Every structure is written in C-alpha cells, then in structure tokens.
Amino acid sequence: METGPVVVFANFLSELAVDLDEGRILTQWAQQAPRKVWLLRPGDVFVSPVPLSREFLRYAYDLTGVPPESVAVIEVPPAGAVPLARAVREAGLIEHVRALAGDRGAALLPTALDASAVAFARDVGLGVHPYPTVEAAEAALRMTMLLNTKTGFREAAGRLGMRLPAGRMCRRPEAEGVARELLRDHEGVVVKPDRSAGGHGMRFVSRDELRGGASLQLDSVGGPEGLWVVEECLDVAESVSVQLEVTASGPRALFSGAMRTVQGSFTGYVSPLPPSCAHVAGELEEWGTALGRHLADHGYAGPFGLDALVATDGIAYASESNIRRTATTTPHSMITRLTGGSAGPPPAWSVSKGRTRSPMDFEGALARLRASRLAFDPDRGEGVVLYADAPPDGRSWRYAVIDRSAGDVEEQETALAEVLEFEGG
Structure with missing residues (x-):
C-alpha cells in the first residue's frame, strides 16, 4: 500500500527502453497508458499521454471501488516523440500538476525511471516512489540506463553466473x-x-x-x-520471464510466466509458467534475485523483469533485463487488487490482444462480455477485464483473463474470441 498520494506518470515515451528517434514505436506503446488507471487510489493523480474514455474510467473505478471525484486525470496533448515531462511543460500543465499534488507530499510513480522523470519530480516538488529522496532516485539512473541495454545486461549477467546464448x-x-x-x-x-x-x-x-x-x-x-x-539463434520452446522488485529488505520475486511472441516481439503473457517449462522457475528466480541484489547495490529500488529463453532441450538461457515497470507489472497489480490478494493460491491469468473483425466502442465490447457472462465478476474473482480502454482503431483489444487454473483461462480466451469475433478466432 502507498503511504501517501501518488502521481502516476505514464512516461512510455522514454529514452530508457528505446532511442527517442524511434518515435513511431514509442507513440504506439503510449497507447497502452490507460492501463495505469488500475493503480489509482483516492487522492492520486494520473498523468496520461493519451486520452481516456469516460466509459473506461467509470468501468475501472467501479471495479476498484475508487470514487471518481477522489482522483484527478490529466490528459497531456500530443507533442511528438518527446519525453512526457517535456510534453507536460509544452502544454503548460506544470502548475496544474503542482496544484493537484505538489503540496501534499506526493511521490511520482513513473513507468520508466529516467532523467526527465527525475527532473520533473524535482521541478514539481515531488518525491520519486519508492526512493527516500529525489537524489537517491537520481543516483540509480546510471545503472537503470545500463541494464536496459543488451550489452549492459550481457556483461552483468555473465558476471552474475547466468547462462547466456x-x-x-x-x-x-x-x-x-x-x-x-x-x-x-x-x-x-x-x-x-x-x-x-x-x-x-x-x-x-x-x-x-x-x-x-x-x-x-x-x-x-x-x-x-x-x-x-x-x-x-536457439531452438526455442518457450520465452519466459520472472518479475521481481527491489525493496528496502532486498529483492523479492512477484510472479513468473511465459511470454507469447511473434518473431521475438511480445504479444502476450500467461502466468504461472506452463508445465512444459515450470522446471526453470527456480533457476529464473535465482538469476532474478542475483540481479536484484546487484541493482540494490547500485541504488535501484522498484520493479524489474528478467527474460529468458527455454530451448527445446529444456535448458534456460537469460536474454535481457527490463529495469522498469514492464507490460505485465501493472496487469499483475490489477489482478492482485481485483482478486483481493487472498492468502490462497494465486489465480492463473493471461494478458493478450485480439483483433475484432469490425470496430466497436468500449461500451459495445463490454456489453458483449456481460451478455455472455465473460465479464470479470468480483464475487467469483474470475473473468475478462478490458484493461486498456478502447483501442484507437476500435479493433485491437487488449484484455486480461483471470481464473482458477491455466485450463480455465484457456477456455475463457477461446470463448472470448468467439464473443468479440476476433480474426482467426
């Protein structure tokens, strides 16, 4: 739980993951910003690089129990392939953010810890979650930038004893x-x-x-x-990852799962690890924990992920690290929140994307889910969540499926493809 208000800063346009010259792909990734709504609690502020539909906000607030009037959403006008902090400045919204959060001891929660986010926090008078000071966050930047590169990761992974291709x-x-x-x-x-x-x-x-x-x-x-x-190029059976966080008491594993990929590009995720590669869970966690200790030694705090490839002979090879909130960090937080974080076994879940044969708006898609009884039911703790708002094209829908077992998740995904009429479904 947060100790004070948070400014959720969806800075998908960041030099941390990809050079800012790659404007097209960054703008495309920024369309996923609405998923950050699931992190909001009363008193929080959300700074988004894309607009959010009122229908989606009402849907998310209903499921999380957040009174709409208790949070503020700031939609930043497009400014091209520039960091979100610069877009906020160019839109003249700095004072608005400061007025909403700067005098209440709020902390910035960036998607990516980069130099522009740290400078923005300092300008507005915010802390940087979960660091004790802005200076502590700034001190972690060098390692954050380094381990989000392929070369930086290979060098560190080799020293930490990970198996590499x-x-x-x-x-x-x-x-x-x-x-x-x-x-x-x-x-x-x-x-x-x-x-x-x-x-x-x-x-x-x-x-x-x-x-x-x-x-x-x-x-x-x-x-x-x-x-x-x-x-x-390994003969790959599965692409897998473990997600962890560095806390004041050290690194801890949060979850692991298998990635769905097409030609190396991420298209979805299923957790827990399927039986075909569940045997690598211990080694993955061991590697992730070693990386977490290395990050902690260099001042980093917060979430990170370690990706690996499982070859057809069952041997795992570390492939890269993502020292930031990844495509699965927020959905996992959402799922934990919606299912109550109970002491029982964690639910099985997946996140993915399906393309409908014809465009539809958010209310239309949600109506189909409800009519078919696929929509997430808080009482049962299972179902489908449209976690990222209606897509700009009305067709490329991101969704999460939550259920008791991997088999149940698979059944729901099959039914979902029929109900929303996904291409190839």
Whole structure:
C-alpha cells in the first residue's frame, strides 16, 4: 500500500527502453497508458499521454471501488516523440500538476525511471516512489540506463553466473562480420540493437540469407555507430520471464510466466509458467534475485523483469533485463487488487490482444462480455477485464483473463474470441 498520494506518470515515451528517434514505436506503446488507471487510489493523480474514455474510467473505478471525484486525470496533448515531462511543460500543465499534488507530499510513480522523470519530480516538488529522496532516485539512473541495454545486461549477467546464448557485442558496422563468424557454428543468429524493447529492431538471420554476397540489412535503430548484440539463434520452446522488485529488505520475486511472441516481439503473457517449462522457475528466480541484489547495490529500488529463453532441450538461457515497470507489472497489480490478494493460491491469468473483425466502442465490447457472462465478476474473482480502454482503431483489444487454473483461462480466451469475433478466432 502507498503511504501517501501518488502521481502516476505514464512516461512510455522514454529514452530508457528505446532511442527517442524511434518515435513511431514509442507513440504506439503510449497507447497502452490507460492501463495505469488500475493503480489509482483516492487522492492520486494520473498523468496520461493519451486520452481516456469516460466509459473506461467509470468501468475501472467501479471495479476498484475508487470514487471518481477522489482522483484527478490529466490528459497531456500530443507533442511528438518527446519525453512526457517535456510534453507536460509544452502544454503548460506544470502548475496544474503542482496544484493537484505538489503540496501534499506526493511521490511520482513513473513507468520508466529516467532523467526527465527525475527532473520533473524535482521541478514539481515531488518525491520519486519508492526512493527516500529525489537524489537517491537520481543516483540509480546510471545503472537503470545500463541494464536496459543488451550489452549492459550481457556483461552483468555473465558476471552474475547466468547462462547466456553464445554471442558477441559489437558496433553496427561490425555486425555483419560477427554474424558471419557465428554462423560458422550455428544455423542462425539473432541481431539485436543495444537499446530496444518488445523485439523492436531485432533481426533473425540464417546461413542462407548471407550466402552469395548478400549483405545484412539492419534498420536505423541506434544510429550508424550504435552498439548491437549478435547471438546464436536457439531452438526455442518457450520465452519466459520472472518479475521481481527491489525493496528496502532486498529483492523479492512477484510472479513468473511465459511470454507469447511473434518473431521475438511480445504479444502476450500467461502466468504461472506452463508445465512444459515450470522446471526453470527456480533457476529464473535465482538469476532474478542475483540481479536484484546487484541493482540494490547500485541504488535501484522498484520493479524489474528478467527474460529468458527455454530451448527445446529444456535448458534456460537469460536474454535481457527490463529495469522498469514492464507490460505485465501493472496487469499483475490489477489482478492482485481485483482478486483481493487472498492468502490462497494465486489465480492463473493471461494478458493478450485480439483483433475484432469490425470496430466497436468500449461500451459495445463490454456489453458483449456481460451478455455472455465473460465479464470479470468480483464475487467469483474470475473473468475478462478490458484493461486498456478502447483501442484507437476500435479493433485491437487488449484484455486480461483471470481464473482458477491455466485450463480455465484457456477456455475463457477461446470463448472470448468467439464473443468479440476476433480474426482467426
């Protein structure tokens, strides 16, 4: 529980995960900002880079029991691919945020701890959750920025004893030569830009692609001299992750699960780990805890994730760390809150996205869920939650499914695909 009011700062447009030059993908990610509504408690302020529908807000407040008049939502007008703090300034909203939160001992809760968020907190007179001082948050920035890179992670993971895919770090002009070298011993390689998230900018390259004088075509991520990582392409059975947080008493694991991916890009998540890869849970937690201690030693506090790949032979390989609130951190908080955080076994759940055959608004989608009895029922602690508002196109719906077991979750997802008429459903 928070000890005071919080300014939920949905700074998806951050240099932490991807270079700000990658404006299109950042703007796309920012469309997920409405999910932060599930964190709000009475007295809080939400600073969002995108508008939220009144229907969605009413729906979320009803499920969380938050009186609408007890929270403030500030929608920041678009300002291009710039950090949210700059967009707030350009919109002339600094004083509005200060008036709502600055004189009540509130703390900023950023999606990503970056330099612009820390500067914003200082300007407005806010703390930075969960740090004791703004200076303490600022001191953690160097490690936060470093371990959100592929090269920084590989170096730290190697020192901490994690198993890694064979690979090398290099500058962009060297990437093709490194790929050719690795392809002598491996059927395929994956080429990753140093600062990237969600699979953005990754290339999967086979031996055949670089035969006969063909060259490696990389996109513009990271600029002409940027750092890249080239790794063997494993025969992957599952992509998994463990989510943890660094607290005053040390790191603790929160949950683990399997990621749904398409060509390395994140499309969804299911927790707990399915039986096919449940055997790696202990090793994942061990690696995550070691990384958490390393982060704590360098002043970091708060949530982070460690991703790994489970090969078809059942062996796990660490792949990257995300030192920020990830795509699953807030949904997990929402699920824990909606199910009461009881002492019993945690529910099974998934988050994913489905594309409807025709557009619909939020009320229309919710009406279908309620008519089919799929909508989340607080009394039963199970059902479907439309956790991210209506999508801009009316078709690309994000949802969470909560139930007692993985099999029940799967059944609900199948029914949901029929009710909302997902393509391919």
